[in-house]
Amino acid sequence: MIDALLWTDRGRGVRAAVFVAALIGSGAYAERHLAGREPAIADLLGDPGRFDGRRVQLITHATEGRDAFGLTLVDGVHRLRVDGEVGHIADGEDVSVEGLFLASLDGAPANRIVQSRVVGHPLRPWKKAVSGTAFVLLVCLMWRAFGRREGGIGPCRTS
Amino acid sequence: MPDLVTHTTAAWVCGRAWLPRPGLLLLLFGAQLPDLATRVPAILLDHAQARWVLPLHTPVGLLLLCLLLAQAFTVTWRRRAFALLMAGSGTHLLLDAMQENLRGSYHWFFPFSFWNGQLGWFAIEAAVPTIPVQLAVVGVVEFMLRRRRREP
Numbered sequence: 223m224i225d226a227l228l229w230t231d232r233g234r235g236v237r238a239a240v241f242v243a244a245l246i247g248s249g250a251y252a253e254r255h256l257a258g259r260e261p262a263i264a265d266l267l268g269d270p271g272r273f274d275g276r277r278v279q280l281i282t283h284a285t286e287g288r289d290a291f292g293l294t295l296v297d298g299v300h301r302l303r304v305d306g307e308v309g310h311i312a313d314g315e316d317v318s319v320e321g322l323f324l325a326s327l328d329g330a331p332a333n334r335i336v337q338s339r340v341v342g343h344p345l346r347p348w349k350k351a352v353s354g355t356a357f358v359l360l361v362c363l364m365w366r367a368f369g370r371r372e373g374g375i376g377p378c379r380t381s
Numbered sequence: 382m383p384d385l386v387t388h389t390t391a392a393w394v395c396g397r398a399w400l401p402r403p404g405l406l407l408l409l410f411g412a413q414l415p416d417l418a419t420r421v422p423a424i425l426l427d428h429a430q431a432r433w434v435l436p437l438h439t440p441v442g443l444l445l446l447c448l449l450l451a452q453a454f455t456v457t458w459r460r461r462a463f464a465l466l467m468a469g470s471g472t473h474l475l476l477d478a479m480q481e482n483l484r485g486s487y488h489w490f491f492p493f494s495f496w497n498g499q500l501g502w503f504a505i506e507a508a509v510p511t512i513p514v515q516l517a518v519v520g521v522v523e524f525m526l527r528r529r530r531r532e533p
Contacts, residue, residue, distance in 0.1 A: 228448065228459075228460075228463075234452050237452055241445050241448050241452070245446065248441070248442055248445070249434060252432055252492075253432045253433050255495060256495065259495055263428065280428075281482055297427045320484075339483070349509050352385070353385035353416070354385075356384070356385040356413070357385055357417065360389065360410060360413060368406075371455050373455045373456055374456070375458070376454065376455040377402075378403075
């Protein structure tokens with residue numbers, strides 16, 4: 223029964239469509255439920271009042287404009303200022319931040335993180351580089367080991 | 382997440398002794414799959430947009446993704462491809478569960494819960510300095526295995 227449902231050639235396209243639909247559905251479910259629980263910078267800036275005064279964690283973000291009083295987080299086209307002790311962070315280093323989001327300060331728009339704890343990720347550029355290399359190498363090996371066969375992808379030879 | 386070299390090496394250790402080459406490569410690809418599916422979009426887009434692919438770093442999401450990818454294989458390899466991709470993804474999730482950050486980024490029981498606990502045994506970049514050692518170990522073991530195979 224499961225064999226016929228998952229592994230045979232019959233209905234393969236329909237099965238693939240069902241899995242794609244399920245993945246899109248799960249993505250939509252995650253998007254809907256996580257925007258409030260684990261806001262990204264776009265969420266904080268898009269609806270600041272909703273998150274005003276809330277402690278947030280922003281994981282592994284690029285930074286720019288580090289000075290004596292803080293730095294700016296970069297996420298796509300969005301920027302968010304973080305006030306706090308950043309002496310241990312190098313200019314341009316990726317960071318994770320936990321802090322209090324303030325939508326306004328003394329009546330004026332603030333849109334910044336205060337009372338922050340900033341953790342640096344100095345090895346992240348290396349991590350991206352070695353990860354990219356590992357991926358490219360594996361794709362090359364798979365390209366050699368697998369090929370198009372009748373009915374789908376299969377190994378070129380079994381060794 | 383540890384880097385992809387560490388994930389790949391861990392899967393290699395699990396599969397090298399008993400898997401033929403094509404199967405081993407699928408196991409290694411499975412070990413890279415969760416990060417390829419979620420971290421690459423997070424780097425290219427922004428974190429809010431990347432939430433759409435976040436389920437691809439959960440057991441249920443990976444189950445669906447591996448089932449989908451397995452459909453591309455021939456009927457004789459389909460079930461095996463699924464099992465190997467899933468096993469590789471399993472080694473990836475296991476390693477990721479051990480790391481520590483300000484908060485966990487992985488929702489282990491999605492879609493039933495958004496709990497994102499982590500064991501906190503090592504920092505997220507702790508494995509990067511050990512890559513030369515990992516590669517050396519892989520190189521030595523591979524050399525020994527090949528040499529043993531050539532002996533009569």
